[in-house]
Amino acid sequence: xxxKVRVAGGQGFWGxxxxxxxxxxxxxxxxxLMLDYLAEVTMSIVQKQKQRxxxxxxxxxxxxxxxxxxxxxxxKNIKVLSNAGGVNVKxxxxxxxxxxxxxxxxxxxxxxxxxxxxxxxxxxxFLDGGVAIDNMDTGExxxxxxxxxxxxxxxxxxxxxxEALDKGAQIIVGGRLTDTGLTLAPLMxxxxxxxxxxxxxxxxxxxxxxxxxxxxxSGGNCQFDWEAIPDLANIGFPIVEAYPNGEFVITxxxxxxxxxxxxxxxxxxxxEMGDPKSYITPDVIADFTxxxxxxxxxxxxxxxxxxxNKNTDFYKVSVAYxxxxxxxxxxxxAYPQAFEKAKAADAILRARLDKLGLRFxxxxxxxxxVNATHGHLSGEPRAxxxxxxxxxxxxxxxxxxxxxxxxxxxxxxxxxxxxxTGFAGGRPKVEEIMAYFxxxxxxxxxxxxVEIIEA
Amino acid sequence: MKIELLxxxxxxxxxxxxTANVGVIALRDEFYPLLVREVTTExxxxxxxxxxxxxxxxxxxxxxxxxxxxxxxxxxxxxxxxLMTDAQGKTFSTALxxxxxxxxxxEAKNLGLI
Numbered sequence: 001x002x003x004k005v006r007v008a009g010g011q012g013f014w015g016x017x018x019x020x021x022x023x024x025x026x027x028x029x030x031x032x033l034m035l036d037y038l039a040e041v042t043m044s045i046v047q048k049q050k051q052r053x054x055x056x057x058x059x060x061x062x063x064x065x066x067x068x069x070x071x072x073x074x075x076k077n078i079k080v081l082s083n084a085g086g087v088n089v090k091x092x093x094x095x096x097x098x099x100x101x102x103x104x105x106x107x108x109x110x111x112x113x114x115x116x117x118x119x120x121x122x123x124x125x126f127l128d129g130g131v132a133i134d135n136m137d138t139g140e141x142x143x144x145x146x147x148x149x150x151x152x153x154x155x156x157x158x159x160x161x162x163e164a165l166d167k168g169a170q171i172i173v174g175g176r177l178t179d180t181g182l183t184l185a186p187l188m189x190x191x192x193x194x195x196x197x198x199x200x201x202x203x204x205x206x207x208x209x210x211x212x213x214x215x216x217x218s219g220g221n222c223q224f225d226w227e228a229i230p231d232l233a234n235i236g237f238p239i240v241e242a243y244p245n246g247e248f249v250i251t252x253x254x255x256x257x258x259x260x261x262x263x264x265x266x267x268x269x270x271x272e273m274g275d276p277k278s279y280i281t282p283d284v285i286a287d288f289t290x291x292x293x294x295x296x297x298x299x300x301x302x303x304x305x306x307x308x309n310k311n312t313d314f315y316k317v318s319v320a321y322x323x324x325x326x327x328x329x330x331x332x333x334a335y336p337q338a339f340e341k342a343k344a345a346d347a348i349l350r351a352r353l354d355k356l357g358l359r360f361x362x363x364x365x366x367x368x369x370v371n372a373t374h375g376h377l378s379g380e381p382r383a384x385x386x387x388x389x390x391x392x393x394x395x396x397x398x399x400x401x402x403x404x405x406x407x408x409x410x411x412x413x414x415x416x417x418x419x420x421t422g423f424a425g426g427r428p429k430v431e432e433i434m435a436y437f438x439x440x441x442x443x444x445x446x447x448x449x450v451e452i453i454e455a
Numbered sequence: 456m457k458i459e460l461l462x463x464x465x466x467x468x469x470x471x472x473x474t475a476n477v478g479v480i481a482l483r484d485e486f487y488p489l490l491v492r493e494v495t496t497e498x499x500x501x502x503x504x505x506x507x508x509x510x511x512x513x514x515x516x517x518x519x520x521x522x523x524x525x526x527x528x529x530x531x532x533x534x535x536x537x538l539m540t541d542a543q544g545k546t547f548s549t550a551l552x553x554x555x556x557x558x559x560x561x562e563a564k565n566l567g568l569i
Contacts, residue, residue, distance in 0.1 A: 041535055263465065271478070273469075275514055276514050289518055364539065368540065372541070391540060395536070395538055433535050
């Protein structure tokens with residue numbers, strides 16, 4: 001058994017710094033690289049891509065990345081865990097296999113393919129079988145939106161990932177895997193932790209929570225003395241250096257920018273937090289009020305004392321369904337009386353939309369530079385404010401009405417208040433809304449599958 | 456004296472559906488009891504006014520010298536449904552830190568605030 005294991009975070013979301021995982025692999029010693037590609041909204045996007053092209057439906061960025069780093073990973077025996085598979089896990093795994101062959105690594109790469117999270121084809125079966133699938137927030141039954149559903153995936157935990165590692169997989173690809181499981185699984189595999197050793201499972205989970213947003217725990221988006229955080233241009237992404245007893249240190253490679261200290265870790269611990277005593281994943285219920293932090297020299301924070309409780313008998317299932325249409329457009333008004341002009345333009349636009357008889361569920365006006373983020377808390381702006389951006393959005397069930405709205409913004413330039421600009425981008429884009437329906441589903445209904453394919 | 460929370464805490468916020476969460480962390484450990492006493496759910500609810508349509512919940516993390524607030528129905532529907540610039544509630548952190556709390560001059564002196 002190793003006396004320590006280093007798991008590096010390489011991607012906080014699909015669209016994060018492309019160089020970060022490359023730097024993690026080449027900038028120092030690591031044993032594992034975890035890559036989180038899936039936000040909730042991503043699942044419905046990849047589902048749409050797959051509808052247009054059956055070969056699509058996964059994070060292609062992951063394939064480009066593997067083309068770059070697979071030789072390093074093979075040479076240094078770094079294992080990669082990722083949820084880049086989206087709704088086409090097998091397609092993604094095949095693409096990685098092709099890359100391995102292309103790089104001449106035949107016979108040297110085992111790819112673990114984790115499936116079972118995609119339950120889109122099983123929803124009717126569940127409902128017909130009398131399984132109650134109700135919205136956790138509103139209590140609404142799934143049957144009421146069933147005809148509008150685009151994707152449905154359960155959040156899988158560390159278990160199938162540990163199985164894949166035990167079977168010798170070097171690159172693991174799954175779909176809707178919890179981001180915490182991507183960090184926890186290597187520790188369970190290496191240290192032989194039991195799945196009912198709740199304190200250790202909670203520790204690995206919290207380690208995962210800290211690094212799952214990449215640079216957001218190593219100096220990015222950090223409020224504490226932000227101006228003193230060095231060299232964010234070369235920000236080092238985080239590494240969990242874990243020990244068999246469940247303690248771990250958060251750190252980053254030497255000669256990188258950013259900062260790992262107690263305030264930066266505290267901020268990330270609280271990110272997207274609910275009840276801190278009850279952080280629920282498929283693997284455990286972790287208690288964030290038991291975490292102890294201690295500085296351990298430059299860019300090293302030790303995390304210890306973590307307690308966890310038995311996991312639940314349910315998986316969370318995230319269902320995406322079409323929820324209407326929306327469009328948002330902007331115009332910029334300049335000094336003098338910038339705010340007054342923007343407010344007048346808003347009133348004119350609303351009157352015109354009203355006259356056209358367009359129907360929307362919601363209309364939202366924001367004045368960027370005045371109140372778009374902090375609302376009334378910002379107070380009244382100065383009279384000589386240099387400019388204000390009018391930001392106007394509509395949402396409704398009629399695509400035609402939303403489309404008609406997008407043609408009413410540009411005319412304001414010649415037919416509204418003066419000193420207006422900022423319409424170079426053309427008409428606002430009409431977007432289909434994906435709404436979310438979070439629910440719980442008994443674990444006994446879900447079968448996960450782990451396959452190993454060899455390049 | 457009145458003091459802005461910005462002088463006492465740092466914060467990070469995020470989203471879960473239509474709920475924003477704000478983690479408020481004492482800038483120095485000795486400020487934490489003051490936060491517990493003064494930054495109550497009622498005051499946070501009143502501070503945000505119409506920006507938070509639902510309830511406010513508060514959780515204590517004495518180990519991190521931090522409070523976590525859940526601000527329900529504050530993101531215009533949340534996720535892709537929302538039309539707001541800040542649909543993910545990222546700036547609710549500093550919006551909360553705009554709050555002012557009352558503190559006795561003696562206590563302020565003891566805490567090194569004046």
